[in-house]
Amino acid sequence: MTTTPTLPVDRQDERLANRTGVRGAITGAIDQIRGGDLGVLPVVAGLAVIWTILQILNRGFLSSANLVNLLMECAATGVIALGIVCVLLVAQIDLSVGSVSGLSSAILGILFVTQGWNVWVAVILAVLAGMLIGFIYGQIFNRFGVPSFVITLAGLLSFLGLQLFVLKGRGTINIPFESPLVYFAQLAFVPAWLSYVFIVVAAVSLFLVGYTTARARTAAGLSAQPIQLIIVKSATLLVVLGLIAFYLNQARGIGWMFVLFVALVLVMHYMLTRTRWGRSVYAVGGNVEAARRSGINVRWVYTSVFMTCSTLAAIGGILAASRLAAASQSSGGGDVNLNAIAAAVIGGTSLFGGRGTAFAALLGIIVIQSISSGLTLLNLDSSFRFIVTGIVLLLAVTLDSVSRRSRTSHGRA
Amino acid sequence: MSIPTIDQPASAGRAEPRTSILSLRGASKSFGAVAALTDIDLEVAAGEVVAIVGDNGAGKSTLVKVLSGVHLPDAGTITFESNQVTIPTPTAALDLGIATVFQDLALCDNLNVINNLFLGRELRPGRLDEVAMEVRSWELLRQLSAKIPSVRIPIAALSGGQRQTVAIARSLVGNPKVIILDEPTAALGVAQTAEVLNLVERLRERGLGVIMISHNMADVQAVADRVVVLRLGRNNGEFTVGAVSPEEIIAAITGATDNAVTRRTAQIDLRTASSLDKEVTS
Numbered sequence: 220m221t222t223t224p225t226l227p228v229d230r231q232d233e234r235l236a237n238r239t240g241v242r243g244a245i246t247g248a249i250d251q252i253r254g255g256d257l258g259v260l261p262v263v264a265g266l267a268v269i270w271t272i273l274q275i276l277n278r279g280f281l282s283s284a285n286l287v288n289l290l291m292e293c294a295a296t297g298v299i300a301l302g303i304v305c306v307l308l309v310a311q312i313d314l315s316v317g318s319v320s321g322l323s324s325a326i327l328g329i330l331f332v333t334q335g336w337n338v339w340v341a342v343i344l345a346v347l348a349g350m351l352i353g354f355i356y357g358q359i360f361n362r363f364g365v366p367s368f369v370i371t372l373a374g375l376l377s378f379l380g381l382q383l384f385v386l387k388g389r390g391t392i393n394i395p396f397e398s399p400l401v402y403f404a405q406l407a408f409v410p411a412w413l414s415y416v417f418i419v420v421a422a423v424s425l426f427l428v429g430y431t432t433a434r435a436r437t438a439a440g441l442s443a444q445p446i447q448l449i450i451v452k453s454a455t456l457l458v459v460l461g462l463i464a465f466y467l468n469q470a471r472g473i474g475w476m477f478v479l480f481v482a483l484v485l486v487m488h489y490m491l492t493r494t495r496w497g498r499s500v501y502a503v504g505g506n507v508e509a510a511r512r513s514g515i516n517v518r519w520v521y522t523s524v525f526m527t528c529s530t531l532a533a534i535g536g537i538l539a540a541s542r543l544a545a546a547s548q549s550s551g552g553g554d555v556n557l558n559a560i561a562a563a564v565i566g567g568t569s570l571f572g573g574r575g576t577a578f579a580a581l582l583g584i585i586v587i588q589s590i591s592s593g594l595t596l597l598n599l600d601s602s603f604r605f606i607v608t609g610i611v612l613l614l615a616v617t618l619d620s621v622s623r624r625s626r627t628s629h630g631r632a
Numbered sequence: 633m634s635i636p637t638i639d640q641p642a643s644a645g646r647a648e649p650r651t652s653i654l655s656l657r658g659a660s661k662s663f664g665a666v667a668a669l670t671d672i673d674l675e676v677a678a679g680e681v682v683a684i685v686g687d688n689g690a691g692k693s694t695l696v697k698v699l700s701g702v703h704l705p706d707a708g709t710i711t712f713e714s715n716q717v718t719i720p721t722p723t724a725a726l727d728l729g730i731a732t733v734f735q736d737l738a739l740c741d742n743l744n745v746i747n748n749l750f751l752g753r754e755l756r757p758g759r760l761d762e763v764a765m766e767v768r769s770w771e772l773l774r775q776l777s778a779k780i781p782s783v784r785i786p787i788a789a790l791s792g793g794q795r796q797t798v799a800i801a802r803s804l805v806g807n808p809k810v811i812i813l814d815e816p817t818a819a820l821g822v823a824q825t826a827e828v829l830n831l832v833e834r835l836r837e838r839g840l841g842v843i844m845i846s847h848n849m850a851d852v853q854a855v856a857d858r859v860v861v862l863r864l865g866r867n868n869g870e871f872t873v874g875a876v877s878p879e880e881i882i883a884a885i886t887g888a889t890d891n892a893v894t895r896r897t898a899q900i901d902l903r904t905a906s907s908l909d910k911e912v913t914s
Binding site for chain 1: 758762766781
């Protein structure tokens with residue numbers, strides 16, 4: 220057997236199909252999808268279908284100008300959905316994100332406009348209020364074992380009441396157009412050249428991370444991604460993002476607020492996949508008892524997740540108020556709550572816990588805003604929007620349940 | 633109908649002097665009015681497999697929970713490596729070097745083998761060192777001659793025996809001195825049971841003290857050096873495997889030579905005898 224080269228340590232089992240190179244990666248991916256590990260595939264496919272239909276119904280839908288707007292609309296609710304992804308990962312729920320975002324915009328409006336405080340002090344206090352709310356949820360959840368559904372339902376009502384109370388008699392507080400917040404949310408766009416720089420940086424970082432990981436793995440005697448595959452991936456990212464940016468730059472381009480949202484998604488992705496905290500979040504969502512027995516501080520994980528969610532909800536509230544240039548009694552009301560939760564689920568976060576990624580918030584909110592924007596272009600009112608969003612949500616959850624069953628039968632969690 | 637309880641401790645086990653790693657003296661634990669454990673003594677040495685047997689409700693699981701830091705004993709002393717210790721939490725037990733593999737294994741189905749092995753003990757918390765963890769995972773699994781095709785597949789994809797192996801491998805991550813296995817073969821098939829028993833032997837070869845709870849006399853006879861019998865929360869005999877028959881152990885478990893097991897054996901003997909009689913007469 221002199222012809223057989225020594226296999227990497229993790230490839231020595233004879234039962235493993237020997238998949239190497241780019242071709243092996245593709246067969247592996249197909250196997251994964253067959254096994255019910257769909258990843259982002261359903262939501263991307265769903266988005267393609269929705270965009271095709273809406274484009275047929277209205278020629279203006281896929282225009283640069285409309286897409287620029289659509290992405291700007293995504294940011295506020297998307298940030299809230301990012302927090303929902305976290306709570307869903309530990310198999311809990313936060314129903315109060317809408318109220319918390321409304322309360323945070325009310326705090327911002329009163330402190331910054333009515334009281335005339337420094338804008339950043341007002342922003343920081345609004346965010347701290349969100350953090351405190353999450354901390355309180357975590358304490359009630361850990362100490363008394365009240366289901367998060369009930370705690371946050373109570374929160375939904377109480378904080379809505381608090382928002383109505385502090386805004387009583389003030390009506391709508393208009394945030395001045397000259398303020399940095401409104402400028403940031405409505406008028407600040409990334410210059411075309413800078414957007415391409417960002418994209419090149421993203422592609423190069425993807426390549427470097429992939430390359431250094433592959434080198435470290437080879438050095439440790441493990442199998443590694445072939446360099447061709449890493450190049451193909453990075454090049455694909457470069458081309459796809461480049462084309463998107465080019466198309467958006469035909470109109471106003473990419474808003475800084477959307478860039479902030481994407482940055483938060485990337486930070487959350489890192490936190491969830493590359494830190495001990497992220498691992499414990501998935502572990503608590505998968506099997507709380509196992510997590511507890513392996514020495515994870517389960518209470519702290521719950522508290523930190525509730526705090527993350529409420530903090531992101533408060534940030535979302537600030538972004539929404541800035542975008543609207545106003546804080547009112549209806550801020551954060553209506554469909555904000557439902558859209559944020561629906562976005563997380565449509566994006567592929569499992570309601571059963573322990574499954575989902577930060578990108579679910581990004582993809583999910585784009586689906587929801589596409590429906591919203593497309594139906595608005597068709598001059599259909601919110602009744603239709605609710606119906607369509609509801610159906611898409613149901614489809615997403617059904618897909619989650621079905622793929623869960625398929626995963627069980629194919630031996631994937 | 634005499635009811636001879638077997639009280640005398642096995643003297644043969646004490647003959648060869650071994651350094652005890654973990655010993656429990658006079659441990660008691662009550663839950664309200666129920667005394668789950670009364671004055672229990674237990675000792676395990678390095679490179680020794682001690683089996684704890686007993687009927688349902690004999691206190692085996694409570695004993696495990698006392699040693700693994702889930703319950704604090706009401707009375708008694710625990711000595712670990714000649715120091716008297718208290719084990720208030722599961723983490724304290726792990727820190728001392730007592731690892732427990734619970735019957736339900738406590739693995740996260742949604743995480744892969746590496747993540748489960750290093751759960752709560754990940755290398756480099758702020759930027760996980762995946763490569764080092766994978767290398768170490770393979771080392772551990774190779775040491776146990778574990779038959780796991782890939783460490784990057786989720787636990788849900790593994791068979792019962794493989795999961796048991798992962799659970800045992802996980803208990804080795806922190807380099808413990810004593811491993812407690814709660815019913816390691818209860819849910820396993822014939823081949824998988826054999827694999828787990830091989831694994832227990834390898835743990836002994838590595839010089840660990842192993843405490844194994846089992847209902848299965850065949851498994852106990854196969855791997856254990858000593859058998860400690862619990863009955864109604866008390867020590868009810870200690871035997872050296874090889875110097876004792878399964879019947880004697882069962883007698884100690886049930887507290888009588890005349891018990892359901894012996895009666896059943898007698899019945900079967902009777903039946904075969906009578907059928908033989910019939911054959912003779914016809």
